[in-house]
Amino acid sequence: MEGALDAGLKLFGMWASPFVHRVQLALKLKGLGYEYVEEDLSNKSPTLLLLNPVNQKVPVLLHGDHPIAESLVILEYIDETWTERYPLMPSDPLERAAVRFWCHFAVDKLGLSFWEILKSTGDEQRAAVREALGNLKLLEDELRDGLFRGRRFFGGEKMGFLDVVIGCGYHCLPELDEMTGADPFELDEGFPCISKWVRDFRAQPEVKEVIPDHDKLVGYMKVIRQRILSQGSASAPRV
Known part of the structure; x- marks a missing residue:
């Protein structure tokens, strides 16, 4: 568990992935708690394959029942969903x-x-x-x-x-x-x-x-x- 789970978030990742680190850092800067699920990329879980059937990779952010895949897409989603917390994108x-x-x-x-x-x-x-x-x-x-x-x-x-x-x-x-x-x-x-x-x-x-x-x-x-x-x-x- 990473912080208080206050936003209904679950992150599927792999400890060494820089793409996963991007999402973790964005969540940390926003002060958002989330549940972390470590994936074995040599033996991917059925859950990961279900949530991300297109490229079958991490990271995947699950917000409630809605999976979001690909790190840049996830970052924009986080920033646009929690706008009041540490804006990542500039206003200009x-x-x-x-x-x-x-x-x-x-x-x-x-x-x-x-x-x-x-x-x-x-x-x-x-x-x-x-x-x-x-x-x-x-x-x-x-x-x-x-x-x-x-x-x-x-x-x-x-x-x-x-x-x-x-x-x-x-x-x-x-x-x-x-x-x-x-x-x-x-x-x-x-x-x-x-x-x-x-x-x-x-x-x-x-x-x-x-x-x-x-x-x-x-x-x-x-x-x-x-x-x-x-x-x-x-x-x-x-x-």
Whole structure:
């Protein structure tokens, strides 16, 4: 049980999933209690398959009798349902559009490039690292000179929707080499804005409560990497 169950919420997840972490962090910021159900993704429960028959993945948020699937959809549902509690989306339409754009960037560009690093070696991995660095440069430029310039977080002085989406997926950027065996790169040298944002994100008490133990998470990612390399291919997770 996560807090007082005051909203009729049940979250089906998996402890290491960054997509599940997004939902957990949003619920934590909103102060919403929920029941948590851990799923074994190698042996999915009949309940999960019933609630999410389309992609059969976590997270799934059950609100009363209504299941909501996919992390970004769930985040918007949470924010639009409990509007009086810690708004995640900005009120300005232009800024909301920017947040949605960079959310798609995080999924379609940044996330895929880091997945390529995870599942590759040698020259292929080095090419994936270059692509990831290029994507990080775009995000760095946006933090330095774009709509979010001068802010502590994308959401302002407090974390917002985009912080939750990017943060839960890429808070381990400083340990990328440790997780994947890739050539290390220093965020502080080439990406000072992102580096500061990562430190501030990690320091938030809500984040510390949601993100699993560092060594346990890195160890899990190493196991996943070895499994992918031994199988020869794997599609990127997109939930």
